[in-house]
Amino acid sequence: MVTGQFFKGMGAVSAAAMALMPALAVAQQASEEAGYTAGHPLPGQFHLQRSVTPIMDSITAFHDGILMWTISLIVLFVLALLIVIVVRFNAKTNPTPARFTHNTLVEVVWTVLPIVVLIIIAIPSFGVLSDQLTTPDGERKYLGSNIFSFGEVDVPAPELTIKATGQQWYWDYEYVDQGLALTSLMLQEDGDDGRLALKPNQPRLLAVDNELVVPVDTTVRMQITADPTGVIHAFAVPSFGIKIDAVPGRLNETRFNARETGVYYGQCSELCGKDHAFMPIAVRVVTKEEFAAFIAAFEGGDYAAANATLAALQ
Amino acid sequence: MADTAHLEAHATGHDHAHDAHQPTGWRRWVYSTNHKDIGVMYLIFSIVAGIVGGLLSGVMRLELQEPGIQIFHGLAAMTYGVEGDAALDAGKHMYNVFTTAHALIMVFFVVMPATFGGFGNYFAPLMIGAPDTAFPRINNIAFWLLPPSFILLLMSLFFEGAGAGALGFGGGWTIYPRSRPPAIQVRRSISLSRRCTSRVFPRSLAPLTSSPPSSICALRA
Numbered sequence: 001m002v003t004g005q006f007f008k009g010m011g012a013v014s015a016a017a018m019a020l021m022p023a024l025a026v027a028q029q030a031s032e033e034a035g036y037t038a039g040h041p042l043p044g045q046f047h048l049q050r051s052v053t054p055i056m057d058s059i060t061a062f063h064d065g066i067l068m069w070t071i072s073l074i075v076l077f078v079l080a081l082l083i084v085i086v087v088r089f090n091a092k093t094n095p096t097p098a099r100f101t102h103n104t105l106v107e108v109v110w111t112v113l114p115i116v117v118l119i120i121i122a123i124p125s126f127g128v129l130s131d132q133l134t135t136p137d138g139e140r141k142y143l144g145s146n147i148f149s150f151g152e153v154d155v156p157a158p159e160l161t162i163k164a165t166g167q168q169w170y171w172d173y174e175y176v177d178q179g180l181a182l183t184s185l186m187l188q189e190d191g192d193d194g195r196l197a198l199k200p201n202q203p204r205l206l207a208v209d210n211e212l213v214v215p216v217d218t219t220v221r222m223q224i225t226a227d228p229t230g231v232i233h234a235f236a237v238p239s240f241g242i243k244i245d246a247v248p249g250r251l252n253e254t255r256f257n258a259r260e261t262g263v264y265y266g267q268c269s270e271l272c273g274k275d276h277a278f279m280p281i282a283v284r285v286v287t288k289e290e291f292a293a294f295i296a297a298f299e300g301g302d303y304a305a306a307n308a309t310l311a312a313l314q
Numbered sequence: 315m316a317d318t319a320h321l322e323a324h325a326t327g328h329d330h331a332h333d334a335h336q337p338t339g340w341r342r343w344v345y346s347t348n349h350k351d352i353g354v355m356y357l358i359f360s361i362v363a364g365i366v367g368g369l370l371s372g373v374m375r376l377e378l379q380e381p382g383i384q385i386f387h388g389l390a391a392m393t394y395g396v397e398g399d400a401a402l403d404a405g406k407h408m409y410n411v412f413t414t415a416h417a418l419i420m421v422f423f424v425v426m427p428a429t430f431g432g433f434g435n436y437f438a439p440l441m442i443g444a445p446d447t448a449f450p451r452i453n454n455i456a457f458w459l460l461p462p463s464f465i466l467l468l469m470s471l472f473f474e475g476a477g478a479g480a481l482g483f484g485g486g487w488t489i490y491p492r493s494r495p496p497a498i499q500v501r502r503s504i505s506l507s508r509r510c511t512s513r514v515f516p517r518s519l520a521p522l523t524s525s526p527p528s529s530i531c532a533l534r535a
């Protein structure tokens with residue numbers, strides 16, 4: 001158990017190192033497949049959670065690629081400058097200090113270079129941002145993991161609309177077109193006094209009684225708000241690369257298109273009061289057939305009946 | 315050293331005799347228009363505030379050292395005299411209050427006074443060869459506004475905050491106004507903790523203290 005965690009930790013360290021060395025990305029993928037297939041963080045995990053949507057692909061590529069390269073090179077450069085100054089310009093080796101106060105060339109360089117660096121970061125950054133904020137119409141191409149392209153990933157127009165409402169302190173979901181609603185409460189660890197308890201393999205503080213069920217390979221439009229008499233929350237699922245405020249009296253919109261089935265977890269991401277830490281988000285991505293059966297059963301009865309059509313979570 | 319004295323004498327039109335009417339004792343500090351003395355006061359202030367902020371973070375780390383809730387329900391039980399689930403709820407809120415105060419103290423009363431107030435005041439005039447800051451009396455009052463604003467922030471921990479009976483503002487250091495139902499008017503603890511930051515940034519945040527929450531939302535959004 002402990003050694004397992006140790007190796008996972010080592011895998012995480014190497015994953016962080018790999019992020020610096022795209023040439024070794026293949027090895028990173030292998031370690032990801034071994035340890036990081038869960039839709040939630042694991043003990044000792046480094047790095048972002050595994051991506052299952054085009055948006056998260058571009059966020060991950062942005063972070064692992066240009067951001068890590070830029071920041072590492074800048075750190076090394078500043079370190080080198082510090083070492084030069086410490087070695088060459090201390091009072092012993094350089095007893096008579098220079099008396100000049102200005103150097104136009106140096107000032108131009110240290111103004112222009114940071115601007116160039118910012119522009120280089122800004123180009124893919126705005127690409128990712130506009131991807132996040134543009135609802136797919138089926139025609140627009142999205143960046144995916146190639147953030148320096150002009151878009152090469154197809155994302156279909158949304159086929160399903162779900163409204164998430166932040167409550168104090170849990171989430172309500174509504175399948176808007178179907179007129180179906182459910183409430184999603186965190187599972188308790190001990191399950192005494194009638195509250196539902198975790199199953200052995202479910203993640204603590206993340207698993208819920210009623211997951212939000214969505215179909216795989218389908219663009220899902222999420223409408224996010226908070227109870228009009230309530231407070232601000234934020235809806236976030238790291239593996240999908242979405243995070244958006246839930247504001248009373250306001251409807252925010254985002255979307256995701258998950259390419260793998262599984263359960264993906266997130267948490268409320270705007271401090272909303274005493275139980276902020278205890279209102280997790282759990283999205284269960286199922287096959288399209290399973291989803292059709294689920295919705296049919298949900299329309300005929302309640303969520304429990306619909307959930308029974310899905311394979312039980314272990 | 316000789317250079318600086320010469321510069322000073324030159325810029326102020328005084329000769330070395332000006333040493334004679336320099337205040338001594340408590341006046342030297344309270345009335346100070348000397349960038350070095352003010353810088354030193356900033357550093358001492360931020361050390362004091364750092365101890366308070368550090369104590370708060372110590373309690374937070376104690377709470378977080380194991381999964382589950384260890385100490386805050388006990389603290390709440392002592393503070394409010396409540397038991398069981400009520401103590402648990404009050405304890406969770408108290409954790410947020412600690413986090414909020416810790417962050418506000420560390421950012422606005424430790425790091426900023428130490429860097430800009432302390433090192434900036436002490437070194438910037440020396441490095442550019444100026445005799446002092448441009449407006450030494452503003453420099454003085456700017457420093458002396460800090461202790462009262464720090465006291466306001468500490469007071470806010472003990473005023474009614476989110477919901478009946480719970481003390482302090484637990485909405486995080488961003489002071490998002492809506493971490494309690496809007497029907498309840500802005501509580502004293504929030505307006506106190508916000509007012510303390512408005513002392514730090516009188517211009518930029520002053521409107522926040524006098525306008526309704528909606529305009530704060532607009533500013534934040």
Ligand code: HEM
Nearest residue numbers: 368371372374375413414416417420421425485486487488
């Ligand atoms: C003694 C060293 C410190 C310790 C042990 C410490 C610990 C913590 C802890 C445990 C949290 C809360 C985590 C959570 O539950 O959300 C926190 C939050 C925070 N801390 Fe510190 N901290 C320290 C120093 C500092 C310093 C020096 C600064 C700033 C200069 C700082 C700024 C913050 C901020 C901005 C937050 C976020 C508060 C919020 O969410 O509203 N901390 N710190």
Ligand SMILES: [Cu+2]
Nearest residue numbers: 233268272276
């Ligand atoms: Cu929340």
